[in-house]
Amino acid sequence: VADLKAYYEQVDALEGAFVERLRKAVAIPSVSAEPERRPDVVKMAEWLKAELETLGASVQYYYPGEQHPGLDLPPVLLGRYGSDPNKRTILVYGHYDVQPAFKEDGWDSQPFDLTIDKDGRMFGRGSTDDKGPVLGWLNVIEAHKKANLEFPVNLLMCFEGMEESGSEGLEEMIKKEAKNFYKDTDAVCISDNYWLGTTKPCLTYGLRGCSYYQLEVSGPGQDLHSGVYGGTVTEPMTDLTNLMTTLVDNKGKILIPGIYDQVAPLTDKEVALYQNIDFGMDTIHEALGSTTTISNDAKETLMKRWRFPSLSLHGIEGAYYAPGAKTVIPAKVIGKFSIRTVPNMELAEVTRLVTAHVEKEAAKLGTNNTIKVSLIHDGKWWVADPDHWNFRAAAKATEQVWGVKPDLTREGGSIPITLTFEEETGKNVLLLPMGTSTDQPHSINEKLDKKNYIQGTKLLGSYLHYVAEEKME
Amino acid sequence: VADLKAYYEQVDALEGAFVERLRKAVAIPSVSAEPERRPDVVKMAEWLKAELETLGASVQYYYPGEQHPGLDLPPVLLGRYGSDPNKRTILVYGHYDVQPAFKEDGWDSQPFDLTIDKDGRMFGRGSTDDKGPVLGWLNVIEAHKKANLEFPVNLLMCFEGMEESGSEGLEEMIKKEAKNFYKDTDAVCISDNYWLGTTKPCLTYGLRGCSYYQLEVSGPGQDLHSGVYGGTVTEPMTDLTNLMTTLVDNKGKILIPGIYDQVAPLTDKEVALYQNIDFGMDTIHEALGSTTTISNDAKETLMKRWRFPSLSLHGIEGAYYAPGAKTVIPAKVIGKFSIRTVPNMELAEVTRLVTAHVEKEAAKLGTNNTIKVSLIHDGKWWVADPDHWNFRAAAKATEQVWGVKPDLTREGGSIPITLTFEEETGKNVLLLPMGTSTDQPHSINEKLDKKNYIQGTKLLGSYLHYVAEEKME
Ligand SMILES: [Zn+2]
Ligand SMILES: [Zn+2]
Ligand SMILES: [Zn+2]
Ligand SMILES: [Zn+2]
Structure with missing residues (x-):
């Protein structure tokens, strides 16, 4: 692709400006989970809109309404850069809100003050999740302008401010705008996830679903004292723990009859995808802080994480949970568990099987x-076709920027909006991460490596160039 | 017994004064659980000491020390009334602290403002637990003085201010003073429990013990996200719920081998004690707020409560316990359970059996x-001999005052200090309740019926007279 060299040089030349852009973004504590921070979330939306407009994009606000009476949801930014009917149109998604963060949680630096160490690690809340990737798209535009390069595609943007709090209102917006503001979309690219490790980039084509259940056992009218009632009443905790043990065993096998019947059989093509993935048990054991994995084979562990269902027991509401030794017989206890679902499980059928099983037990x-x-x-x-031109373009861009073919990965968790984009636009969706597995989003000392920010900006731009050239089937 | 008629008349004549005494006591919010109320607990001690001294008793403070640095434990009152070497000496115990109470919890009246309804129910925090019974002893002294009756025994008193918060420091005091201040003790009487129902008084001769355990399962270094790790790690919750189900079944049967081997066989004499007890399943179902009892036979239910062991699962520390749907895999979970113990279970052996069972499972x-x-x-x-002269005296007094032979009851819960009094003094301990099963100690709208307060004062006085006459074996 012709223009890339000039583009890369321009990105390198703008490194300082791009870092300053990220510093300004991190400085706005746009924590969506804290109502008292809502003005900062709105301020972040305004700042982002102004930056985009300065770069020549047109941006409009979509207001999803109120979260609670008296508390407005922050606006979603609907942006467009370019409208050439002869170019492809790519819809990119990101979020400008962040997780809560307090220095006292154990941060080594002020969380809303971007702090760069000698290794180029840029610490700050939102650096990697998801302000760095969002600004990556702005950087791409700026570098093209400064280098006088033609922008290879039309860019549609969806930047929301409630992702860390359940993306309230977003699904409704997408359903409404897929056939309006976003009607030209040819493919979707979401940059809001991470490499599997630290050395090899990846493209993500699948996510597990999640069906969350509660199992309530009740008897007595109120909590009882075990001295007075122990031995005389049928204790709800005894029934609940018994029922919970019928759901899953400690090897991770789901014991609910019929669940595995719905799981798509493993294909040779799929098995082949796992062969080259750069992933060892060391990585998972280190992340886990222990060696208590069910399997000690890396490929098997990845399959268990990505393409097989799992069932986790999360806890019990209503039972005694504090430190100490309270002698209570809880009157009503609610077990919480969820099933991670995979192709081709039907959600209604999963719930039917769960219900039938619990009733029988x-x-x-x-x-x-x-x-x-x-x-x-x-x-x-959600699972996409990794052979689609959208993925082919991203793979070529990755190889160009990082010098290595990306791993094709799935993820164990769900990003519900991914599926919404696919269903509502009817187009292929690609997850294209910028940061690495050590970035610690949602935790203390969240960071984005400067290298990943700058190379990631190159990657996003290259991807758009390859998209423009890919043969569309 | 000669003097009782005059005594009863005097008690009736002083009814108004006795109620006022209770009103003053309830007005002091001596909540031991709330550090900011500690001055009120001390004020209550001072008030009680002054009342006793006005009646001619000598009282000294015992200071157990600090609860935390900067927070002194309230004093225990060591009192004596009479020191005639020709009289028996009875040690009585009670507590002047109370449970927390707030109008907003749902009280129909101000909790620290004694409120008497048309049925003579005296509502107020501490009315029945345990200010009413404690003041009962003061009332006994006052009525004897006013009626110019000779006091039948020497009275030793132990009134503490931390009972609702674990009786901190009390055991140490008793161990020290059993052979000093309390060395003349011939028998002990504790009035801090309740009738089994509402119509028939009782004497209580047994309490179950309590052995409380925690069962910790840990694996990962920190809590995990079930999307990322579900299916790949051995989840501590799965192991814990499995282990918990091996402890007890939902019919209340303890599944730990060997536990029942230690339980004293049921004797005919004991079975006979249960035959006359005034107790029906209605009472327990009403108290329970449901009909989810294991047995529907009242005698069997009482035996399960009083003289057989039980095991309750209280809850889990470290798991998700809030309302909602958090997708966490808890890294370390601690199951809490306890066993109510009965004669002749050896506590060390119980723990050995529990440990061996858990290790095997x-x-x-x-x-x-x-x-x-x-x-x-x-x-x-704890179990006392209900044929002891201490019990015989209390039975005669009960029949005299209430016109009915008392039920001989045990209780399912433990009052650890009972056993301490028995062990340290080496004397028989009697639990002699004043209030009824509907008094709601520890709950909203705690009350003591005026009838029980006044008749209870007669009962405590009569008991001392019969004690003086009983043949000592
Ligand atoms: Zn994110
Ligand atoms: Zn996030
Ligand atoms: Zn009490
Ligand atoms: Zn109490």
């Missing part, structure tokens, strides 16, 4: 307590 | 998590 208990199982929420798994 | 799980079981605390069961 509850009957076996012969209890006089009342048992209820219910779905709290479910979100579907 | 943990091995069966084949887990790579780390499992630890440990005793948090244990308190021994």
Whole structure:
């Protein structure tokens, strides 16, 4: 691709300006989870809109409404850069809100003050999640302008301010605008995830879904003292722990009949994808802080994480949970568990199987307590075609920038909006990460390596160039 | 007994004064659990000491020391009334501290403002637990003085101010003073419990013990996200719920081998004691707010409560416990359970059996998590001889005052100090309740019926007269 060399040089020349842009963004504490920070979230939206407009993009606000009476949701930024009917149109998504952060949580630096160490690690809340990647798109525009390069595609943008708090209102907006503001979309690119490790970039083509359940066991009218009632009442905790053990074993096998019948069989092509992935058990053991994995084979572990379902017991609401030794018989206890779903599991069928299983096991208990199982929420798994031109372009760009073919990865968790973009636009969706597995989003000392920020800016721009050239099937 | 008629008349004549005494006591919010109320607890001690001294008793403070640096424990009152070597000496125990109470919790009246309704129910925090019974002893002295009756015994008193917060420092005091201040003790009487129902008085001769354990399962270095790690790590919750189900079934049967071997066989004499007890399933179902009892036979239910061991699962520390749907894999979870113990269970043996059982079951799980079981605390069961002269005197007094032979009851819970009094003085201990099962100590709208307060004052006085006459074996 002709223009890339000039583009890369321009990006390198602008490194200082790009870092300053990130510093300004990090300085605005746009924490969506804290209502008292909402003005900062709005301020961040305004700052981002102004930056985009200065670069020549047109931006409009979409207001999703109120979160609570008296608390407005921050606006979603609907942006466009370029409208040449002869170019492809790429919709990019990111979020400008961040997780909460307090110095006292254990940060080594002020979380809203971008701090760069001698290794080029740029510490700050939002540096990698997701302000760095969002600004990456702005950097791409700026470098093209400064180098007088033609922008290779039309860029549509969706930058929201509630991602860390459930993306409230976003799905409704996408459903509305997919056929309006975003109607020209040819493919979607989301940069809001991470490399699997620290050395090899990746493209992500799948996410598991999540179906979350609660299992309520109730009997007595109120909590009881175990001295007075122990041995005389049917204790809800006894029934609940018994039911919980019927759901999954400690090798991770889901014990609910029928669950595995829906899982897509492993294909040779899929197995081949796992062969080259740069991932060892060391990486997972280090991240885990222990060696208590179910398998000690890296490929098997990745498959368990990405393409097989799992069931986790999260805890119990209503039971005694504090340190100490309270002698209570809890009257009503609610077990929480969720199933990570994968292709081709049907969510309604999963819930039907869960319900039937719990009812059967509850009957076996012969209890006089009342048992209820219910779905709290479910979100579907997502899997894209990694052979699509959108992925081919991203793979070429990665090889160009990083000098290595990217791993094709899935992720164990869900990013529900990914599926919404796919379903509503009807187009291929690509997850194209900028940062690495050590960036610690959502944790203390969140960082983005300067190298990943600058090379990532090159990557995003290169991707747009390769997109312009890829043969569209 | 000669003097009782005159005594009863005097008590009736002083009814108004006795109620006023209770009103003054309730007005002092001596909540031991709230550090900011500590001055009120001390004020209550001072008020009680002054009242006793006005009645002619001698009282000294025992200071148990500091609860925390900067927070003194309130004094225990060591009192004596009479020191005639020809009279028996009875040690009575009670507590002048109370549970927390706030109008906003749902009280129908101000909790520290004694409020008497048309049925003579005297509502107020501490009315029945334990200010009413404590003042009962003061009332006994006053009525004897006013009626010019000779006091039948020497009275030793132990009134503490930390009972609702674990009786901190009390055991040490008793161990020290049993052979000093309390060395003349011939028998002990504790009035700090309740009738089994509302119509028939009782004497209580047994309490279960409590051995409290924690069962810790740990693996990962920190809590994990189930999207990323679900299916790949051995989840501590799965192991813990499995282990918890091996402890007890939902019919209340303890599944730990050997536990029942230590339980004293049921004797005919004991069975006979249960035959006359005034107690129906209605009472327990009403108190429970449901009909989810294990048995529907009242005698069997009482035996399960009083004289058989039980095991309750209280909850889990470290797991997700809030409302909502957090997708966490908890890294370290601590199950809490306790065993109510009965004669002739040896506490050390109970712990040995629990430990051996958990270790065996943990091995069966084949887990790579780390499992630890440990005793948090244990308190021994207590059972007194209900044929002792101390009980005979109380039975005669009850029949005299209430016109009915008292039920001989045990209780399911433990009052650890009971056993300490028995062990340290080497004398018989009697639990002689004043209030009824509907008094709601520790709950909103705690009350003491005026009838129980006045008749209870007669009962305590009569008991001392019968004690003086009983043949000592
Ligand atoms: Zn993010
Ligand atoms: Zn995030
Ligand atoms: Zn009490
Ligand atoms: Zn109490």
